[in-house]
Amino acid sequence: MKFPLRPYHFKSPIPSLSGTLIRYRPVIPITVSGPAATESSFVLVDSGSDDVVFPIATAHRIGIDLTHAPKRSSRGVGSSQGIGIMYADVMLLLSDSQETARWKATVGFTTAALRFPLFGIAGGLEFFRTTLDVSNREIELVMNASLPTTP
């Protein structure tokens, strides 16, 4: 599956990009399903995130009961404080209209103010060979044999 990178316009020149005003980010749409509902949302593909993580509002929306969910503490790369992550099973779906991947994954939900839901390694990127081609402004995710496909 191939997705174009999304352009994000900046007001001031970006020194690390020779003064350009645009950053291209791997932000792609994903569909997440729970017992009560299905939601589609853009997520940031992030190899620096150990898990797939959604805001807690998404858990409530799709009917995930986190009352007895396993909990762990995590932190962002630059964060000094840990945040709580609660884990639950969902169905995830990625599609570029040529191919579709649908699988059951254990993902995290957090009350922390995420800028974007994160498509990280466990439950997400672990099932794909991922190529980030910034020069051609696209990201490719090729399904691995390990992807736990469901009917």
Place this chain on the structure above:
Amino acid sequence: MNANQLIKQVSLKTPAELAPLEGKWVAWSEDGHQVLAEADDLAGLYKEIDRRGLTHYVVDSIPLADESFLGGATI
């Protein structure tokens, strides 16, 4: 939803069009042509989605225009 079409269409939005939405959560139409709802946070967006009776949409976050990310530090 055609993901590539959606991405391409939302990518056409100009900085001027997105400026009022910076820092907000939005619900795009599935073709990416228009913003159907907006709110300051995701819970608020879901409330607005329900208030408007929307059923087909894609949730997105519009970052501030000069905000860089550090990957896992988007928390």
